[in-house]
Amino acid sequence: MKHSVKRIAAVAAFAAFACLYAAAQKANVTYVEGVANIKSSSGKLRVADFGSQVAFGESVITGKDGQAELKLENGSTIRVAQNSVFSYTNVGTGSDSRQVLATTAGKVAYKLNKATGKSPLIQSNSMVAGVRGTEFTVMAGRDGTTLLEVTGGIVDVESQGKQVTLVKDEGVEVTPGQAPGAKYTRPGKELDFSSWNKGKIDGFLADPVAGLAKIETQLAGYQKALDELKKPFEDTTAAWKKARDDYKPILESKDEAAIKKFQEETLFPAQDNRSAVILTIRYNALNYLSVRRFVMSNMYMELKSRYPTSRPAAVETFFKNYAAMLAKYETVAVPELDKNDY
C-alpha cells in the first residue's frame, strides 16, 4: 500500500511534468462535422470545434454523424470517422519521446509526413505499428480486432512479437492476443467499416467465451510488461534517492562547479531513468485501460442487452470469466492509474 501511494505520488509528479511538456505538443482540429468531443486527460468532455487543440493524454470521440480532422505540427493529418475514438499520447522522455497515435475504436485515416524526430507509433487495442512518411487507415473493431490498410508508404505492423511489413495497397488484420494475420492486397474500393465491424461483432456473439479469451491474452501481455517493470522501477527509484541524498551535502558546500558536475553526471540521469520507467509503466497501464474501456465494455453491453434477464450457459460462462478479468484489472492496472486517467 505504501509502495502504491509512493508510486501514485511519483506518477502525479511526472504527470505534472508531462503536462508542461505536452503544452508544446498539440494537434489542431481543422475540420469538424456533426458531434465530436475532446476528452481531456482529467476526463472532462468539451466540444471539438475548428481551432480546438488536442494535447497529449486527450482523446477525440465522434458521434454517430460526427467526424473530425486534426493536423499535427509537421502538417500530418488525422481523420477520425463517425463513432470512433482517437487517442493522442506519448511514450519515452526527452529525445526518446515518441508520439502515440491510437485508434481505440472505429476508423481513423492517417496521412503522415516525415517526422523530424522519432516517427510516431501507431497503435490500436491489438497491435502497434511503425511508419515512415505514409498514408494508411486503421479500423478498430469492437471485438478488439484491428485492420490496417496502406495507401502509400511503408508500415511495420507488430503484435505478440511478430512483425509484418506492408507497402502500398496492402492490408493486414490483427486479432487481439495473436500475431498479425496474412497480409492481403487491398481491393480497389475502401473497405466499409460498418460491415467489417458487424462481422467482428457477429463472430464474437457466436462464441463469446473464445472472444473474451483473446482479450485476456492481450491483457496478459500488458500485465507481463507491468510485472517486468517492477524491478526497474525499484532500482531506478533507489538510484534516484541515493543521488538525491548524495546531492544534499554538495548543495550545502555551495561549490558551483561540483553542483553542476553532480547534476549533469548523476542527479539528472537518475531522474531521467526513473521518469522513463514510470512513463513505460503508465503506457502499459493505459493500454490495459483502453482495452478494458473500449473493447471489454462493448462485449459486456452486447451480451447484457441481448440477454437482459435469462442467459444460455455460454453467456453465463462469459459473465463469470468477465468478472474474474475485472478483478484482475483492479489489482494489475488500477494501482498504476490515477483518477485523471479515467
Added chain:
Amino acid sequence: MTIRKKVRPLALLSAILAVSLALLSCASAPYAQKESSVLKLVDLINSGGVGEIDGLTPTPFALDGETLYLDSDVATYWANLKAASFALTDARFVSADHLKGDSFKAFADSFDMKNFFEKYTGKDTSLVTIDAKEGRYYFLLERKVAGYPKVRGMKGPVQ
C-alpha cells in the same frame, strides 16, 4: 405621505430581493425525481421507445459497472433490449435519492464507477431504485428531456 413614499420603494426592493432569492434557491437546489416521472420512464423502456428520443440517454453512460462512451454503443444497448422484448415487469418505485459519496457502490465498488460518479454525475443526478419481478434496478436520472427523466446510467436486475 412622505413616509409612504419612502416605504414603497423599500417594500418593492424587499419583494424583488425575496423573489430573486427564492428563484436562486430553486436554481441551485438539487433536482428531485418524482415517482410519476420515473414510472413514465419505465413505461417508455417497456415499450422499447427509449432509443427514439434524442438526448435521453447521453454518453458517458453507466451500464452496471461499465462505462459506454460512444453514442452508437448506447443506441445499440437500447435497440438490443427492445429486440429482446425487455421490460421491467410489475415495476414499483422504491426511492429516489440525491447522490452521496458512496452512491457509486450501488453500481459497482470499483475504480471505474467511483470515477464515473465523480466526473459525470452532478447535484441534479438522482439514484433511483425500482423493484420489478425480475429483481431490483438502479437508475441514474437527471433533469427531463422531452418529458422524461434523462438516463445517465442503469443497473440490473440485481437478484
